[in-house]
Amino acid sequence: MGGIVALLGAAAHDHYNSPSGGDPDVTEDDDGGGVENPVVTLSGLPHELALQILSHLNATDLCLAGCSIECWRELSDDDQLWYNLILSEWAYTKYIQHRLLQQSWESFKKLYLVFDEAQLIFAVNPLKGIEYLQDKNILSDVPSDIALYLHKSQRLKREELCNYLVQHRMDVLEEYVKLEDYSNQAVLPNVLRQFFRKFPAVACNLTKDKIALLLSRFSMRYSECNPQHGFSADIIYNICCSLMLLGYDLTHPLIKNKMSKREFIRNTRHITPDVSREFLGHVYDNVYLIGPVAAE
Numbered sequence: 001m002g003g004i005v006a007l008l009g010a011a012a013h014d015h016y017n018s019p020s021g022g023d024p025d026v027t028e029d030d031d032g033g034g035v036e037n038p039v040v041t042l043s044g045l046p047h048e049l050a051l052q053i054l055s056h057l058n059a060t061d062l063c064l065a066g067c068s069i070e071c072w073r074e075l076s077d078d079d080q081l082w083y084n085l086i087l088s089e090w091a092y093t094k095y096i097q098h099r100l101l102q103q104s105w106e107s108f109k110k111l112y113l114v115f116d117e118a119q120l121i122f123a124v125n126p127l128k129g130i131e132y133l134q135d136k137n138i139l140s141d142v143p144s145d146i147a148l149y150l151h152k153s154q155r156l157k158r159e160e161l162c163n164y165l166v167q168h169r170m171d172v173l174e175e176y177v178k179l180e181d182y183s184n185q186a187v188l189p190n191v192l193r194q195f196f197r198k199f200p201a202v203a204c205n206l207t208k209d210k211i212a213l214l215l216s217r218f219s220m221r222y223s224e225c226n227p228q229h230g231f232s233a234d235i236i237y238n239i240c241c242s243l244m245l246l247g248y249d250l251t252h253p254l255i256k257n258k259m260s261k262r263e264f265i266r267n268t269r270h271i272t273p274d275v276s277r278e279f280l281g282h283v284y285d286n287v288y289l290i291g292p293v294a295a296e
Contacts, residue, residue, distance in 0.1 A: 050075050059085055059112060082108035090115050091152035096138070103137060114138070119155050126164035147175035158197070162204040166214065177217045182225035188236070189243055189286040191222060192293040201294055211294075215240050235272050240293070242268040243283060247292025261285070 054075060063076070086093050086108060093100060093115075100111065114136055122129025130146060133139040139149055146169070150161060165173040185191045195218050201211055219236035223229075231239075242264065249259045259267075265280045287293065 051078055051081065054078070054081055055084060059089075059116070077107065077109055079108045082112050086112050086115065089155065090149075091154075092149040095148060095152075100138070119153070122164075123157055123160055126160045127168060130164070143169070143171040144175045146172045147179060151176055151179045158200060159203050162199045162206075166199070166204065166206065166210050170213075173217065177221050180221055180225075182222045185226070186229075187282075187286060188222070188239065189283050189290070189293050192218065192240055192243065193290075196294040231275070235275060238271045239268065239275065239280075239283070242271075243287055243293050246284065246287050247294065250288060251292055261288075 054072075089112075114133075115138075118129050118132045118136075118138075120129075121132050130139060133149070134141060139145060150156065150165070150172070165176055180195070182191050195214075199206070199214055206214070215237055216233070219240060220233040223231055223233040223236050246259060246264055249255055261281060261284045264284045265277050268280050269275060269277070
C-alpha cells in the first residue's frame with residue numbers, strides 16, 4: 001500500500017499546484033495562521049483525477065485499495081478501470097470486444113476474474129483452462145480462435161502452452177505458428193532461438209518426432225515471411241537441422257574435435273547446394289559466438 005499512497009501524494013501535489021487545481025484543506029495553527037493540511041484522499045479529488053491515479057495500479061493493488069479504505073471502494077470497482085486492465089493483460093480481448101460487450105456481464109471486474117481464473121486453471125491443466133473459457137462463451141473451439149488467445153496471452157507458462165499445442169491440439173499449433181511474424185528478420189539462428197524459447201524441447205520432454213514437426217512448421221512460416229531469401233521451406237528445414245547439430249557438436253563436452261566452419265558449410269551444402277557459402281558462414285559464426293539455437 002505504500003506505493004499507492006506515494007502515487008496518490010504525487011498526483012494530488014501536481015493537481016493542487018496546477019493553475020486550475022483545487023485548494024488543499026487549511027487548518028489554523030496556535031497563532032491563528034493558516035496551515036496547509038498535507039493529507040489528501042481520493043474522495044477529495046475530482047472524479048476524473050482519482051480514476052487516473054487508480055489506472056496506474058495492477059489488479060491486486062486495485063482490490064487492496066477498495067478493501068482497505070471505504071471511500072475508495074466505489075472508485076476501485078469502476079468498470080472502465082477493469083476494462084482497461086483486461087485489454088492490457090489479455091491482448092486477445094482486443095480482437096473480440098464486440099463479443100464481450102454483447103454478453104451481460106455483471107461488471108468488467110467479474111470478467112477480469114474469469115480470465116484470471118482461467119489462467120490459473122491452465123497452469124494446472126491446460127485442457128481444463130481452455131474449456132473453462134469456452135463454458136463462459138469467451139472462446140470458441142475454432143482452432144484459429146484458440147490460437148489467437150494463446151498467442152496474445154503473455155501470462156501463460158510456456159511449458160503448459162507447449163504441452164497443450166504439441167501434445168493435444170496440433171490443429172491449434174498450425175494456426176498459432178501462422179501468427180508468428182518473422183518478416184525482415186534475416187538472422188535465421190536468432191529467429192530459431194526465439195521460436196524454441198516458446199517451445200523448450202527439454203523442459204517439455206519433446207521427442208525427436210515432435211521437434212521435427214515443430215521445425216517443419218517453423219520452416220514454412222519463416223519461408224513465407226522472408227520470400228526475399230528465395231529459400232523454400234525444405235531448405236530452411238535442412239539448415240535448421242544443421243544448426244541444431246552444430247550447437248550440439250560445439251557444446252557437448254565429450255566431443256573433442258569440434259566442427260569447423262569449413263566442415264559445416266560442406267556438410268550443409270551437400271543437402272542444400274543452392275545456399276551460398278557466405279550465408280552458411282554467417283549462421284555458423286552466429287552459433288559459434290552466441291550458442292546453440294535450442295539450448296533448453
